[in-house]
Amino acid sequence: xxxxxxxxxxxxxxxxxxxxxxxxxxxxxxxxxxxxxxxxxxxxxxxxxxxxxxxxxxxxxxxxxxxxxxxxxxxxxxxxxxxxxxxxxxxxxxxxxxxxxxxxxxxxxxxxxxxxxxxxxxxxxxxxxxxxxxxxxxxxxxxxxxxxxxxxxxxxxxxxxxxxxxxxxxxxxxxxxxxxxxxxxxxxxxxxxxxxxxxx
Numbered sequence: 237x238x239x240x241x242x243x244x245x246x247x248x249x250x251x252x253x254x255x256x257x258x259x260x261x262x263x264x265x266x267x268x269x270x271x272x273x274x275x276x277x278x279x280x281x282x283x284x285x286x287x288x289x290x291x292x293x294x295x296x297x298x299x300x301x302x303x304x305x306x307x308x309x310x311x312x313x314x315x316x317x318x319x320x321x322x323x324x325x326x327x328x329x330x331x332x333x334x335x336x337x338x339x340x341x342x343x344x345x346x347x348x349x350x351x352x353x354x355x356x357x358x359x360x361x362x363x364x365x366x367x368x369x370x371x372x373x374x375x376x377x378x379x380x381x382x383x384x385x386x387x388x389x390x391x392x393x394x395x396x397x398x399x400x401x402x403x404x405x406x407x408x409x410x411x412x413x414x415x416x417x418x419x420x421x422x423x424x425x426x427x428x429x430x431x432x433x434x435x436x
Contacts, residue, residue: 253341256429258364261412265344265356266422268366269404270393271379273421274345275305280423281433286337288330288346295330296320309383331355343431345422348407357409365410366425373397375418 253264268274278287290305297317299308311317320326334344334355346352348365356363368376373394380390393400407413416425426433 253338254343254431256364256426256431258412258414258429263362263364263411265346265361265363266366266426267346267348267353267356267363267410268422269348269368269400271368271376271383272366272416272425273423274347275309275383277422277426278345279305284343284433286334286342286344288334288344288352289349291333292326292330292349292351295326295333306384309385327351327354348404353409362411364412364414364429365404365407366414366416366422367401367404367407369415369417370401372416372418 255262255264257263266274274289275287278285278290287305290308293299293308293315296319297315298320299317330351337344338359338361344352344356344361344363346356346363353363355361376397377390377394380393404413414425416422
């Protein structure tokens with residue numbers, strides 16, 4: 237897989253970003269549902285990836301700089317932090333930070349929040365949408381418990397699994413969908429997509 241010059245038509249030109257491909261369709265960013273290994277991948281390769289959801293929370297709340305992703309994950313469903321800015325300003329702050337990471341050529345990995353998807357669409361950043369196969373309800377419950385989510389968050393996702401699947405299937409802003417299986421995590425999936433885990 238070669239690095240390519242990917243033209244972002246709105247605010248960037250000649251930014252070098254690594255492309256990925258699935259079913260013959262190229263993209264440069266990932267939006268993935270919970271439990272597939274986004275945080276793990278960003279921890280393992282901080283020089284390559286940006287955890288957009290972590291960045292979103294740090295723009296939205298006053299969060300200690302030294303907090304780990306695992307500690308932050310454990311507060312989901314009961315954030316103990318004071319809001320940093322109003323809804324309009326924190327989105328502006330987030331998008332400004334994402335601008336900088338894109339200029340650095342980093343790969344953006346996001347949860348399916350509108351702030352990230354709106355940014356991708358606005359800047360013509362092509363992304364793959366990743367979500368689980370139909371039979372992964374129990375497996376995702378296991379993964380969420382393993383990563384330290386609070387019980388109410390685990391059960392909310394578990395009970396709403398079928399509803400989320402219906403919504404996921406209708407997602408139409410990405411260029412391609414990928415559905416992961418029981419033994420797959422995001423690092424495995426990106427290998428399939430031809431991602432090279434190194435800086436050129």
